[in-house]
Amino acid sequence: MGDIYFAEMATRPNTLGLALYDNPIGQLSWLAEKFILWSDPRRGTGPSTLTNNEILKHVSLYYLSKTFITASYIYEQNPTVLSSAYPYRKAKTSSPLLFTDFPYNIQYWPKQVVASVGNLVYYNSVDFGGHFPSLDNVAALAEDVRQVGKYYK
Structure with a gap:
């Protein structure tokens, strides 16, 4: 969809x-x-x-x-960003990449794909939420923001 x-x-x-x-x-x-x-x-x-x-x-x-x-x-x-032909590229930075998978998001990015585009230091899967985590799972999103703070002091 x-x-x-x-x-x-x-x-x-x-x-x-x-x-x-x-x-x-x-x-x-x-x-x-x-x-x-x-x-x-x-x-x-x-x-x-x-x-x-x-x-x-x-x-x-x-x-x-x-x-x-x-x-x-x-x-x-940004017409090609979600295209199946869009080549995922490694970011030109070594900054920490943190990612959370919400089960009802409209796209799914496996850990291996996320790791291929950046310096993945945190991959979290939660059991509740979708595409709008600030409304669907506020607590999980808040915890993720706290995690970001650990890498950017």
Whole structure:
């Protein structure tokens, strides 16, 4: 699913953006679907703070700030980054790379792939969360930020 979304945003961001720009119900439909599908199915329970009210808050921010269209431009500006033909390259830095795998993220990067692109010093797999860890598993994300602090003092 993530690849199809990426292809649409990378090639035709204005088609969807202009169609939904002044349509709050359309934006809610489009964005809420992503929050729901790309999050842990147990959203709103346990560590998750991703409730329907939280989804409404985020969608409102896109609508009221008029950023629905421009938010998709990052995909158009980086059209090959998620392509299967995109060659993973080693970063030109030896800075520590920390990575956490959330089980319901839309992409999966095995430890070997992550290690091939940087100086992997921390690879964590958690049992709850998805593409929006700051909403889906706040505690795990906070612990990851603490881990980063150990490498950048």
